[in-house]
Amino acid sequence: MKGILIIADGLGGRPTDLDGKTCLEAADTPRLDDLAARGAVGLVDPIGPGIRPGSDTAHLSLLGYDPYEIYTGRGVFECLGIGMDVRAGDICFRANFGTVEETGDGLRLLDRRAGRIETGQEELEAALAALTVTDVPGVEVAFRASTQHRGALLLRGEGLSRHASENDPHVVDAMIPASEPTVAGDPASERTAAAINEITRRSFELLRDLPINRRRIDAGQPPANVVLLRGAADCPHIPPIESIYGVRSAVIAGGALYRGVGLACGMESIDVVGATGGLDTDLGAKARAAIEALASYDAVFVHVKGTDNAGHDKDADAKRAFIERIDRELIGPLTDGLDWLQTHLAFTGDHSTPIDYGDHVPEPVPVLFVGPNVRQDDVASFGERAAGRGGLGRFSGRVLPMLFGYNNTSPKFGA
């Protein structure tokens, strides 16, 4: 049997979203409602009741892992998702191009995202190929740009640690702080902090006078003249999905983080042209790629990000419209194209991102399972309150292991 897991990022909402309804409840989703009618629904706490999830920890939990046990930080998933080769001992960071100005006291932050720069990342990445660490012997550094202002950076060498503070002050007009070891007296933390501080300085030197930045300044745009680092992580110990369940699986995601989580769990990543990790993503292309992938993989995880983007932007209409696009352009082709006698499908979110707050909240997320082995319940629509009446009840994480359970590929615990 085949399995398909679809996670719509930040899917859940609150009654304050749209006149007493969540965006999902307000959206017209006949195909999701049909799947709910054919299957069973419930509520899932991505990590646990009352726990406010990050996207990375929530995905690990939904994929069947205990994030309290294995999570080391976001950076490693960003590096993996961008296609970097991560090895044991490497320290990985989530990176942003930022805008700073030089002052007598150091660098002052003007924009954390360099105006959400849209073009020219190749030139910036090429310039950073010259980035080296010389203050700390034996340390190599690699940088890779991804979408807009985003990228990832990796340090490799003996005796490094994720216990060094960020160079990102998170507040505009603040000075770029020196990285400090967060484990006092630990030489590895001290070496890593020194490397970060050299990268702050050297990235500014390498980027500030690039042609792209001169053009941006001339056009009144903030230059991308520094690399901001956060989410330091070392390589987590995650048993691959195939080693636990004996199934081959693939991830289809526009966002680097989600590809990275899938890769870290042993999935293979399938690139889809037009999958942007944004509201403009090509959902039809993802649907076609998923159907195609199920010919050669046992399971496919499809991630869509636009729901969360609209939630963070506090744009209820955009979130509702994107959910309706998911229903029409992703669920529609899957409904028509999957072999429903041989496939189980799970659809859920990784957390709730309500419009009023514009960030993740702990409330649980609706989940649906459909396929030949699912015990059908009486609920025939898909939404937060409908899911509260569903036959699956309320549970925490582990949606992918439940999908593998329906597919009869779960390992037995005990005898």
Added chain:
Amino acid sequence: MKGILIIADGLGGRPTDLDGKTCLEAADTPRLDDLAARGAVGLVDPIGPGIRPGSDTAHLSLLGYDPYEIYTGRGVFECLGIGMDVRAGDICFRANFGTVEETGDGLRLLDRRAGRIETGQEELEAALAALTVTDVPGVEVAFRASTQHRGALLLRGEGLSRHASENDPHVVDAMIPASEPTVAGDPASERTAAAINEITRRSFELLRDLPINRRRIDAGQPPANVVLLRGAADCPHIPPIESIYGVRSAVIAGGALYRGVGLACGMESIDVVGATGGLDTDLGAKARAAIEALASYDAVFVHVKGTDNAGHDKDADAKRAFIERIDRELIGPLTDGLDWLQTHLAFTGDHSTPIDYGDHVPEPVPVLFVGPNVRQDDVASFGERAAGRGGLGRFSGRVLPMLFGYNNTSPKFGA
């Protein structure tokens, strides 16, 4: 936003309580029903499914902590709740005045609660100011009386341990047992056991001939002539609520244990005249104090104990009547006095205390949440079976973190 958590001790019941209904189901509770109609209900296992909770462990779990990780014993909460200064290394006990008679073989227990003594505790406490430990060098002792036969005792000194057995045989007519170290060969346990044994002997010497006890004997009442110790605990490591959620919180409770749990979790305690921790408590005064406290605190935890007392007394009518008083005298003023656009309220119990059994049982307890961010469900009454149909489903502990989630004050785990 503001949060208010109300825990009615031992709220839950069984259909054997009152002709097929629980006391809560049989009670007339129009105001709780109205809150249920405006909000969402569910069932909470205070610690976990099938786990029979103590009041202390259940409260820790509902407040968001893992009692398996942090719980060391009840004594520390009793000491804190009575207003004693507890420091790292102290060993705390729950204490009872008991009645013993001297025999050739030692002290024989006649009454574990000295006839539930109602007056004269000041005289007993004053006499115990002379209580010292001389058999074990470097150990200080402090005793404080609370309500009726109850009190708390604290040992301070180097090299003490909670691993020493009680001097309370729990059975009338039994001999008072010598405390023994429960960790073999551990000097700290041996020192503590020796201190307990000296306290048994010295408390009898200090109390037996007091005027109050001569009067009690003359009146045919059991004298309060020994201090019984149980619930030995050292100071647990509990991260304060403010350090986790960034909110200032207060506890309003008549019972010392509940004040102590709140204090141990970093709440400030608000004294309310007339809050007795019994069936005769002034619920209206507690409601007024809670509304007033919300002007200066982000969250208030209100504890009411009478439901549990009636359950332990196997008095169904008293339990039902007390629940109706909660509805009228506590929920009524809160319904009228809270700013419902800016407040979330949670109401639940810390465990079930059914009438037939008269003690805690593992069955889950109904819980309701109401406020602007709560996804309303279809249930419009508050009771065990209604809660089983609620939109919150069934979950374990963590009611306070869920309340903070609705208030947008939860820390994010991950990124």
